[in-house]
Amino acid sequence: MIVRNYTLKQLQTFIEVAREKSVSRAAERLFVTQPAVSMQIRQLEEAFGLALIEPVGRNIQLTNAGQEFLVHAIAALGKLKDLEASMAEHVGAKKGRIELGIVSTAKYFVPMLLVRFNKLLPGIDIALRIDNRDNILGMLQRNELDLVIMGRAPANIDCEATPFASNPLGIVAPPEHPLVRRKRMPFDIVKDHPFVVREHGSGTRAAMERLFEQYEIPIKIAMEMPSNETIKQAVMAGMGLSFLSMRTVRHELASGHIALLDISGMPIVGKWYVTHLSQKKLSPAAQSFKKFLVEQAEPLIDSWA
Structure with a gap:
C-alpha cells in the first residue's frame, strides 16, 4: 500500500476551492492568502500525482479525478468529525471544538451569544460559517457542520431542529x-x-x-x-x-x-432553530452549546441593544 503524504488542512482547502470554484474566494473563506491556498492544492496534487483542478476562464473547475476526490474528501472529513466527537466524550463538556453554521440573518445576534457562551466555557472553540440557507443546508447534509442556526427547519433532511428564540x-x-x-x-x-x-x-x-x-x-x-x-x-x-x-x-x-x-x-413571528443531523453523535461541547441556546438565548437576544 502506497502511503501518500498529505494533510487535513490540504483536504479542507481543496473542499473550499471546489465549493467556491475560485482560489481567491476560498482564500477569503479560510482567512489565508491566495498563494497559501494555491500551495496547498499543488502539494495535494503532487502527493497523488494527479491534476485535481483546472482553470476555466476566471473560475476553477474540477477534473474528473478532482470530482471523485471531492466525494471521498468530504466523507473522510465527516468520519474525522465523528472521531473527534467520540474522543471528546473522554474530555467532557469543558473543552472541544464546534463547527457552527448560521444563515446570514443570524449574524446580527449570534456573535453576542458566542461571547456569552465563551465566558461560561472558555475552553470550547467555535468555528463559524456564515452563508445563505441553501449553502448552509448543503454543508449540514455533507456532515461538515456540527450545528446550524436557521429560521426554518429543513423539510428534506433527516435532522433534529429545536426552537430556541422567536x-x-x-x-x-x-x-x-x-x-x-x-x-x-x-x-x-x-x-x-x-x-x-x-x-x-x-x-x-x-x-x-x-x-x-x-x-x-x-x-x-x-x-x-x-x-x-x-x-x-x-x-x-x-x-x-x-x-x-x-x-x-x-x-x-x-x-x-x-x-x-x-x-x-x-x-x-417565526422561530430560530438549532439544527443537527438526526444520526449525528454530538460532542459534549456541541451538546453544551445547544443547551445554552435553548435555555438562555431568547432573553439575551431580547435584551441586547
Whole structure:
C-alpha cells in the first residue's frame, strides 16, 4: 500500500476551492492568502500525482479525478468529525471544538451569544460559517457542520431542529414613504410597491415568497441583493420596501432610519432553530452549546441593544 503524504488542512482547502470554484474566494473563506491556498492544492496534487483542478476562464473547475476526490474528501472529513466527537466524550463538556453554521440573518445576534457562551466555557472553540440557507443546508447534509442556526427547519433532511428564540419578520420602508403614516393596512396594499429582496436560496426570500403566495399577490421586485446590509442601505435610499427579520433592523428602527409598516397580521413571528443531523453523535461541547441556546438565548437576544 502506497502511503501518500498529505494533510487535513490540504483536504479542507481543496473542499473550499471546489465549493467556491475560485482560489481567491476560498482564500477569503479560510482567512489565508491566495498563494497559501494555491500551495496547498499543488502539494495535494503532487502527493497523488494527479491534476485535481483546472482553470476555466476566471473560475476553477474540477477534473474528473478532482470530482471523485471531492466525494471521498468530504466523507473522510465527516468520519474525522465523528472521531473527534467520540474522543471528546473522554474530555467532557469543558473543552472541544464546534463547527457552527448560521444563515446570514443570524449574524446580527449570534456573535453576542458566542461571547456569552465563551465566558461560561472558555475552553470550547467555535468555528463559524456564515452563508445563505441553501449553502448552509448543503454543508449540514455533507456532515461538515456540527450545528446550524436557521429560521426554518429543513423539510428534506433527516435532522433534529429545536426552537430556541422567536424570529419576527415584517415589511420595512424608508421613513418618508407614504405608507408609513397609515395604520392597520391590509396586506394587499403593498402589491403595487417595489421591493428590494434577498437572493434565491435565502431563507428570508423563501419566507417572503410563501407569504405573498398565501395572499396570491406577485412580488414587484425592484432589485435583488445578496446581503441584508445592502438591502437596508437601499431601503434607506428610497429604492423600495423590503421584507426582513426584525432582528436585522432593530438599530435602524430605533434610530428612525427605517420604519416598520403597520400591516394587519404582521409582523409574522417565526422561530430560530438549532439544527443537527438526526444520526449525528454530538460532542459534549456541541451538546453544551445547544443547551445554552435553548435555555438562555431568547432573553439575551431580547435584551441586547
